[in-house]
Amino acid sequence: MRTIDWAGDAVELVDQTLLPGECAVIRVGTVDGLIDAIRRLAVRGAPALGVAGALGVALAAATEPDPAAAAARLRAARPTAVNLAWGVDEALKHLDEGFEAVLGRALEIRDADIAACHAMGERGADLVCELTGRDRPRIMTVCNTGGLAAVERGTALGVVQTLHERGRLAGAIALETRPLLQGARLTAWELGRMGAPYRLIVDSAGPFLLARGEADAVLIGADRIAANGDTANKIGSYALALGARRAGVPFVVVAPESTVDLATPSGDLVEIEDRDPEEVLGVRGVRLAPEGAAVLNPAFDVTPRDLITAIVTERRVIRPDRGETP
Numbered sequence: 001m002r003t004i005d006w007a008g009d010a011v012e013l014v015d016q017t018l019l020p021g022e023c024a025v026i027r028v029g030t031v032d033g034l035i036d037a038i039r040r041l042a043v044r045g046a047p048a049l050g051v052a053g054a055l056g057v058a059l060a061a062a063t064e065p066d067p068a069a070a071a072a073r074l075r076a077a078r079p080t081a082v083n084l085a086w087g088v089d090e091a092l093k094h095l096d097e098g099f100e101a102v103l104g105r106a107l108e109i110r111d112a113d114i115a116a117c118h119a120m121g122e123r124g125a126d127l128v129c130e131l132t133g134r135d136r137p138r139i140m141t142v143c144n145t146g147g148l149a150a151v152e153r154g155t156a157l158g159v160v161q162t163l164h165e166r167g168r169l170a171g172a173i174a175l176e177t178r179p180l181l182q183g184a185r186l187t188a189w190e191l192g193r194m195g196a197p198y199r200l201i202v203d204s205a206g207p208f209l210l211a212r213g214e215a216d217a218v219l220i221g222a223d224r225i226a227a228n229g230d231t232a233n234k235i236g237s238y239a240l241a242l243g244a245r246r247a248g249v250p251f252v253v254v255a256p257e258s259t260v261d262l263a264t265p266s267g268d269l270v271e272i273e274d275r276d277p278e279e280v281l282g283v284r285g286v287r288l289a290p291e292g293a294a295v296l297n298p299a300f301d302v303t304p305r306d307l308i309t310a311i312v313t314e315r316r317v318i319r320p321d322r323g324e325t326p
């Protein structure tokens with residue numbers, strides 16, 4: 001199953017807002033339709049957003065009177081994951097050559113993601129066993145970083161999948177990931193489909209379970225890796241990094257090279273997406289908080305490089321704990 005792809009004259013994508021109850025593929029034939037899908041997280045996850053951005057420029061080239069203006073709207077749909085802007089920019093480089101050239105670059109980006117996730121899975125699985133000294137490590141993870149966040153296989157959850165396929169996974173612990181529950185809805189669904197042993201926890205239990213020795217490593221994805229190695233990822237990642245450091249547990253970021261943003265010097269300069277307060281005030285239309293409740297809803301946080309043991313990409317392992325930077 002592919003999370004996102006090009007089909008004839010439209011983008012096809014799994015509408016992740018319907019999971020785990022329904023696995024439905026929708027066709028998106030306009031740039032504004034794709035922007036809506038990105039903003040409501042029908043398609044989400046940094047690598048998948050990179051592919052969406054590139055395919056969106058193909059849609060713009062085919063359907064928009066001013067493709068560059070449409071691409072600019074697409075680029076701004078979500079600010080934190082650098083991959084969206086990167087995918088748009090890569091495809092835009094070919095706009096003057098016409099639709100076929102733009103689509104060709106977008107399909108290259110799609111295929112490169114598939115290959116990159118396989119490579120990260122292998123490299124990450126080797127590294128986790130080395131870092132933990134365990135043949136069958138127990139992995140804690142936040143949000144969703146499986147194939148639903150990419151094209152076919154994922155990043156951090158792709159490493160978990162590789163460990164499982166090798167018979168080298170004792171179990172996974174998935175944080176539910178409030179408020180949109182990517183862990184409870186998507187990661188649990190993907191782990192179930194691969195037949196991997198896992199348990200689901202509330203977000204705030206993560207650091208305590210690390211202190212109690214319930215996991216041998218923490219694996220997370222990334223939405224933007226700054227030039228100094230600071231990493232922006234789903235809200236809750238920083239708390240896990242603090243807990244992992246206190247517990248003496250390796251904290252590993254798994255992300256493709258396209259998530260590294262050398263133009264952003266450090267994590268404090270990463271724009272953090274603040275999302276709709278309604279996401280916190282209730283769940284799926286059921287109001288939980290009292291009327292008038294005020295909300296802070298940052299969708300991401302930043303883990304400083306000194307709390308990161310390693311960054312695994314499709315090409316290399318970077319060790320911020322040894323002073324290495326991307």
Ligand SMILES: CSC[C@H]1O[C@H](OP(=O)(O)O)[C@H](O)[C@@H]1O
Nearest residue numbers: 044045046143145149221233234
């Ligand atoms: C494979 S990276 C996925 C990355 O994106 C997620 O955010 P969202 O679900 O809001 O797109 C989360 O930060 C994951 O780590």
